[in-house]
Amino acid sequence: MTRKIALAVAWRSIHNFLSNPAFLAPGILFPLFFFTAFAGGLSAISNTPGFEFPSGYTAFQFVFVLLQSAAFGGVFTGFGIARDFETGFARRYLLAASDRRGIVAGYALAALVRSLITWTILTAVALVAGMEVGGEGVELVGLYGLAILVNATATMWAAGVAMRVRSIQGGPLMQFPVFLILFLAPVYVPLSLLSGWIHAVASVNPVTALLESGRGFISGDPTAVALAFAIGATLPVLFALWARGGLKRAEAAG
Amino acid sequence: MNAALRTQVGQLARRSVLRTMRQPGQIVPALIFPLFLLAVNSGGLKSATDLPGFPTDSYLTFALAVPFMQGALFSVMNAGTDLARDIETGFLNRLALTPLRGAALLSGLLAGAVVLGVVQGMVYLSVGLIAGAELAAGAGGALVLVVLSVSVTVAFGTLGLFAALRTGSGEAVQGLFPLFFVLLFLSSMSLPLSLLQTDWFHAVASANPVSYLLQAFRSLLIEGWNLGDLALGFAIAAAIGTIGMYAATRTLKTRLVRT
Numbered sequence: 001m002t003r004k005i006a007l008a009v010a011w012r013s014i015h016n017f018l019s020n021p022a023f024l025a026p027g028i029l030f031p032l033f034f035f036t037a038f039a040g041g042l043s044a045i046s047n048t049p050g051f052e053f054p055s056g057y058t059a060f061q062f063v064f065v066l067l068q069s070a071a072f073g074g075v076f077t078g079f080g081i082a083r084d085f086e087t088g089f090a091r092r093y094l095l096a097a098s099d100r101r102g103i104v105a106g107y108a109l110a111a112l113v114r115s116l117i118t119w120t121i122l123t124a125v126a127l128v129a130g131m132e133v134g135g136e137g138v139e140l141v142g143l144y145g146l147a148i149l150v151n152a153t154a155t156m157w158a159a160g161v162a163m164r165v166r167s168i169q170g171g172p173l174m175q176f177p178v179f180l181i182l183f184l185a186p187v188y189v190p191l192s193l194l195s196g197w198i199h200a201v202a203s204v205n206p207v208t209a210l211l212e213s214g215r216g217f218i219s220g221d222p223t224a225v226a227l228a229f230a231i232g233a234t235l236p237v238l239f240a241l242w243a244r245g246g247l248k249r250a251e252a253a254g
Numbered sequence: 255m256n257a258a259l260r261t262q263v264g265q266l267a268r269r270s271v272l273r274t275m276r277q278p279g280q281i282v283p284a285l286i287f288p289l290f291l292l293a294v295n296s297g298g299l300k301s302a303t304d305l306p307g308f309p310t311d312s313y314l315t316f317a318l319a320v321p322f323m324q325g326a327l328f329s330v331m332n333a334g335t336d337l338a339r340d341i342e343t344g345f346l347n348r349l350a351l352t353p354l355r356g357a358a359l360l361s362g363l364l365a366g367a368v369v370l371g372v373v374q375g376m377v378y379l380s381v382g383l384i385a386g387a388e389l390a391a392g393a394g395g396a397l398v399l400v401v402l403s404v405s406v407t408v409a410f411g412t413l414g415l416f417a418a419l420r421t422g423s424g425e426a427v428q429g430l431f432p433l434f435f436v437l438l439f440l441s442s443m444s445l446p447l448s449l450l451q452t453d454w455f456h457a458v459a460s461a462n463p464v465s466y467l468l469q470a471f472r473s474l475l476i477e478g479w480n481l482g483d484l485a486l487g488f489a490i491a492a493a494i495g496t497i498g499m500y501a502a503t504r505t506l507k508t509r510l511v512r513t
Contacts, residue, residue: 040455198297
């Protein structure tokens with residue numbers, strides 16, 4: 001039964017964003033834009049002393065943008081949940097669903113489909129732009145596997161906020177912490193080239209391990225894989241608890 | 255300016271300034287978001303100063319120009335959203351019943367952008383200097399920096415007014431933010447033009463007026479008094495402001511149809 005509820009919610013969400021360019025376009029255009037700006041505008045950074053990344057700066061930035069798009073796929077889905085509460089549709093979901101966890105699962109499935117579309121386009125553009133891929137099959141599966149875990153984490157975070165605030169005015173609250181934690185990681189250069197406070201923060205930021213592992217996968221030199229997947233697997237579980245709390249708040253609000 | 259026009263502009267300017275000051279939702283993001291990006295980028299891209307030809311050994315000083323541009327982009331949203339709200343709530347229609355002149359309306363609405371520009375300029379500069387950035391042009395340069403900040407903020411504010419008058423929708427004005435954000439990112443925001451290696455990116459950034467506005471700010475911070483860069487920056491701000499004001503005035507004429 002839960003599966004049927006999840007599929008129904010996912011189908012509606014997917015239909016909504018696929019049939020409305022205003023919902024679909026930002027999720028696709030923003031990652032492409034960041035990829036273009038970072039890979040194109042900052043390529044000289046790869047000439048700084050100590051910067052060593054065998055697959056080149058385009059691949060280096062591709063991994064960041066891939067994980068960023070994964071996170072924002074979840075955040076944009078959170079916007080959709082908030083909109084459903086504003087229009088009253090989510091309350092109809094709450095009334096109709098026998099197992100309400102299926103509602104959250106449905107939104108998570110929709111977030112994944114949304115991100116898969118973005119990743120397909122982003123990967124195609126990166127390859128056309130000349131991105132070098134040193135990793136092989138299993139390593140690339142690892143890279144996209146990390147992206148799926150990031151997507152699930154961000155979806156659960158945004159769903160938790162959306163179900164607590166139940167208004168699109170909660171958008172900045174969903175978006176800003178995600179933006180913050182992503183940019184407090186080694187975005188432009190490897191961790192070893194950071195210094196000062198940003199190095200200290202990036203060293204304890206869990207996104208750093210995900211980024212470094214992802215970059216290891218794409219260059220065919222797997223790095224910190226166990227740590228990255230341990231973090232990647234733990235975060236969705238923790239934020240699922242956060243989302244469950246949000247669901248209970250929404251239920252209590254009626 | 256005759257007395258009637260002065261009164262009209264004064265009243266609308268007062269309203270615009272008060273409205274801006276009473277909305278922390280407008281001021282806070284315009285101050286916090288650019289400073290956050292400054293902190294992150296100046297930390298993350300510090301090693302760029304090791305590149306041969308980089309104009310300074312302090313990336314913070316180089317990057318301090320960027321918040322001034324981001325603040326100006328926020329003024330598009332703020333000025334435009336305020337006017338769009340006046341259209342949506344029917345306030346503009348009520349103004350149309352008065353003998354108010356179009357020029358007074360637009361000039362008055364930009365007063366909020368001027369105040370925001372002054373506050374932004376002073377906050378960005380103070381935070382930057384406290385954090386360790388250099389200001390090669392000295393105290394006089396600080397004044398010119400704030401004046402340039404206000405000029406650029408007002409120039410972009412006119413584009414916000416035009417967008418609001420054209421669409422009549424606050425949501426549509428907000429939708430312009432990504433477009434202006436693209437303008438910023440496709441400029442010499444992170445590296446000087448001479449160090450942009452990707453050919454197409456170098457070409458786009460070279461044709462992007464934002465690169466030259468950034469250079470005007472940077473000239474005061476890094477070089478001291480480079481009159482050529484400063485003149486170009488002020489000229490571009492004036493050109494954007496003139497085009498924006500002209501477009502907004504033309505569009506206002508169709509909005510303020512008196513019956």
